[in-house]
Amino acid sequence: MSWHITADLMDAYLSGGLDPARAMSVDAHLGGCPDCRAAVPYEEDRLRDSWQRLEAEVLSPRPSPVERLLRSGGVHEHVARLLTATPTMSGAWVAAVVAALAFAVLAARESAAYLPVFLAVAPILPLAGIALAYGPRVDPVHELLASTPLSGARLLLVRAAGTLAVAVVLAAGASPLLPAPAWLSAAWLLPSLATTSCCLLLSSRLPVPVSALATGGLWLLGVAAAGGATGDLLAAFGLAAQIGYGCAALLISLRLYSKVNA
């Protein structure tokens, strides 16, 4: 280097008194001149803090768009991370749900006689998602996660809530396309909550996929039996039945809550 930073210039640089052009010139010089760099005073603690801030900025993960959306909706940062990492939350599952709903909507629009198909299928979709959300066969990291304090019922509940929310939003989006009054188009909602909570309760005793299969099977059998007994395939979606689903969902959810917090 043919020149070095004078004491006056260094003071002005450190106090932030230089205009941007001269400050950049000093920066560039410091980058190439070890002697002048050594003359810049620094505090070790401040340097370490700055380095840690820089490291945190560089290494911290960038939240995905879905995670950002959840966080903007008031979901805690760590819960948003848990939800978006659920194995079910893959494009394949969402595509399968959309395809199933689209098929049921198209069938109902073709003939109103197929409306019960949509109403019967919608409560099954979250169960399929939950079956794929937790367990050694569907989660490649299951063994590792199973030894953590949040694993088991608590993690399953978080993942099931995420799965249910996605299925409900998609089904709600499809409902207005049905050729039926609004109340009937939404008659799948309470059964969905009831079947989901029932599946979660069963999963405390049975593997999650078995619970989902059993609950889904019982639901379809119930719908078919009610239809067969009354000659009306919509019998399982009447007012009295809806009150029953609502009560069942509430009671089972309370039971789940007490089990998780036991």
Place this chain on the structure above:
Amino acid sequence: MLHIHDLTKKYGRKQVLDGLTLSVGPGVTGLLGPNGAGKTTLLRCLATTLSYDGGRVDAFGLDPAHAAQRTALRRRLGYLPQDPGHYPHFTAFDLVDYVAILKELTDRKHRHSEVRRVLAEVDLTDQARTKVRKLSGGMRQRLALAQALLGEPELLILDEPTVGLDPEQRMLFRALVSRLGESRTVLLSTHQTEDVAALCERVVTMVRGRVVFDGTPGGLAATAAGQVWLSDQAPAESRLFWRTANGRYRTLGDRPPGAEPAEPGVEDGYLLLVGEAA
């Protein structure tokens, strides 16, 4: 302190743990045994990922058979499974961060600082933003070890931790585990008798779900005293012999004709023990 009393576990008709009794204190304890000896089953029971059929486990006064105590125990342990698995679309940082959330580190700033610490411990800071699917096998193994170190657990359970590590990484691993063992209880299973000799104060050998040796690595080597031989010719009758790098034959058991005695090692003691028990 970890006490295991009369632990049993069956898979179908196969008895995998057969009344196993063991106490493990602070320091590094190595678990040796052939395939099917029950090492992984034992570690999974202790890591609370597998229930046992009978017996009792007491870890720091907690019984993992009870749900509430199991959760309390999980807060105090770090576990590296034999096959940790990974989410391929996650970065190294994401994966450890995810486990940190499940270990109840919910404060983002503190959690991220802890994730950076454990990644630095296993020398993976430079790979923090690399997708897990792009990491080598050894790096993935170190990543799995990193998550086990989250929250500085009092009990570390490591199942085959040195699989996939190259010699340099294995040395780094030994240094790390030795340091960890100074202040906590480390229980590791391995097939590598060199690892046991290098870093374990205590070695437990299992065969068919039972403990057949419990002592120091030196003690295990000593069990082979007077049964290790070197000869220029391959022994005609022994089935426990191999050709060494210098062309001589190392034989375990009865003295072959013309053989001279050799200093026994941990591997000699282990092979004789497992051979006798099999």
